[in-house]
Amino acid sequence: MALSNDQKKRFRGIGHDLKPVVTIGANGxxxxVLEELRRAxxxxxxIKxxxxxGERDDRQAxxxxxxxxxxxxEVTRIGKITLLYKANRQANPKLSNIARHSKI
Structure with missing residues (x-):
């Protein structure tokens, strides 16, 4: 299911203050890395x-x-930073960036 523009806008707002949790370097x-991404x-x-x-095309791949x-x-990408979203109905509210920011 694709994200609506309103959802993307909300997630970009939440993601603005997040720090990258995974860095993908020269080893790709x-x-x-894939397991860490799944866990995060x-x-x-x-997550950011x-x-x-890599070059732009490499990063896109x-x-x-x-x-x-x-x-x-993918919610958005600016330069070498991308914002990714995956819904989890059983997410821990203390860990979920969505749940923590929904209460604000």
């Missing part, structure tokens, strides 16, 4: 990822790979 996507998305629902290496293999959605 490894199984360990499961715990936090909305820093793509520290990495994001496409992440989206495909984690079943998440």
């Amino acid at each position: 996507i490894t199984d360990t 998305l499961n715990d936090h629902e909305l 990822v820093k793509l520290a290496a 990495i994001v496409d790979y992440i989206v495909t293999h984690t079943q998440c959605e």
